Amino acid sequence: MVLKRIELNGFKSFADKTEILLSPGVTVIVGPNGSGKSNVSDAIRWVLGEQSARSLRGSKMEDVIFAGSERRKPVGMAEVSIHLDNDQGKLPVEYREVLVTRRVYRSGESDYLLNRSTCRLRDIHELFADTGLGREGISIIGQGRVDEVLSSRPEERRAFIEEAAGIVKYRNRKNDALKK
Numbered sequence: 714m715v716l717k718r719i720e721l722n723g724f725k726s727f728a729d730k731t732e733i734l735l736s737p738g739v740t741v742i743v744g745p746n747g748s749g750k751s752n753v754s755d756a757i758r759w760v761l762g763e764q765s766a767r768s769l770r771g772s773k774m775e776d777v778i779f780a781g782s783e784r785r786k787p788v789g790m791a792e793v794s795i796h797l798d799n800d801q802g803k804l805p806v807e808y809r810e811v812l813v814t815r816r817v818y819r820s821g822e823s824d825y826l827l828n829r830s831t832c833r834l835r836d837i838h839e840l841f842a843d844t845g846l847g848r849e850g851i852s853i854i855g856q857g858r859v860d861e862v863l864s865s866r867p868e869e870r871r872a873f874i875e876e877a878a879g880i881v882k883y884r885n886r887k888n889d890a891l892k893k
């Protein structure tokens with residue numbers, strides 16, 4: 714599974730539509746302090762269903778919408794899309810290219826789309842469970858996360874191991890079944 718493209722529109726400092734193309738190999742984003750590097754990784758976590766405004770370094774979800782600058786008015790909507798190559802079928806859908814989109818409006822209204830069709834947040838969670846890429850995924854390691862793993866409580870550490878072992882989706886299904 715390869716991340717091929719990220720599109721941002723109205724997300725944090727990306728007021729205009731911005732496309733980031735990732736070629737095969739390692740991609741490094743460099744830039745001065747405050748230029749929006751971390752906003753790119755926030756965008757990836759957000760589109761994958763991050764629900765905590767705080768972990769996106771804001772206080773409410775509306776904070777992901779471009780808030781205006783000296784020269785630009787604020788915008789009314791933030792949208793992020795990621796294109797993933799699913800050639801190897803790691804994601805349990807038939808598409809060879811998977812496009813995940815999330816939008817949020819200032820009114821609070823929000824949508825998730827999978828290959829341009831509306832879906833639920835739950836569908837996004839299911840799609841990425843056990844791939845390491847989900848909202849709580851282990852493939853995005855923020856500053857301080859390494860320390861967090863080392864100092865986490867046993868049950869938190871267990872969650873990392875379960876994700877890596879690929880059994881999260883079974884645990885979720887079991888919990889659902891027990892609720893019914």
Ligand code: ATP
Binds near residue numbers: 745
């Ligand atoms: P550093 O090198 O310090 O880690 P960085 O390149 O990671 O910097 P970011 O943290 O990604 O920078 O970007 C911070 C910038 O994004 C700030 O200038 C902040 O004003 C801007 N920003 C964040 N949210 C919004 C928003 N909703 N609207 C407009 N600008 C925003």
Ligand code: MG
Binds near residue numbers: 750751752
């Ligand atoms: Mg940063």
